[in-house]
Amino acid sequence: MDWQSFAETPLQSAEDMRRQITDRAVSDDEFRSLLLSSPKSAIAQELGVDLPEDINVLVHESDAQTLHLSLPVSEIGEEQLEAIAAGRCCC
Numbered sequence: 001m002d003w004q005s006f007a008e009t010p011l012q013s014a015e016d017m018r019r020q021i022t023d024r025a026v027s028d029d030e031f032r033s034l035l036l037s038s039p040k041s042a043i044a045q046e047l048g049v050d051l052p053e054d055i056n057v058l059v060h061e062s063d064a065q066t067l068h069l070s071l072p073v074s075e076i077g078e079e080q081l082e083a084i085a086a087g088r089c090c091c
Contacts, residue, residue, distance in 0.1 A: 021046055035059050 024046055025032040035042035039057035044050050051057065062068065 017047060036061070 021035065021043060025035050025042075031042060031046070034045070036059055039059045040051050040055075043057065
């Protein structure tokens, strides 16, 4: 399960959840510290849900000198897909 799948519930989208967590971290120093030290605990506290074990959460503080980029997962290429379908390793 990925974060997007987990977050797409009838009640909140992934972006709504991110915004709620970020807003709380900006206004509550204690929650911000918990989010930095134990992200899953902080998220469970704020959203009332436990994230699945296979979900990783990375939290860091921004600064003016650092550009943050989050890349989507690369799609499997046609050649790799054919190799998988043929039973060959694509590694």
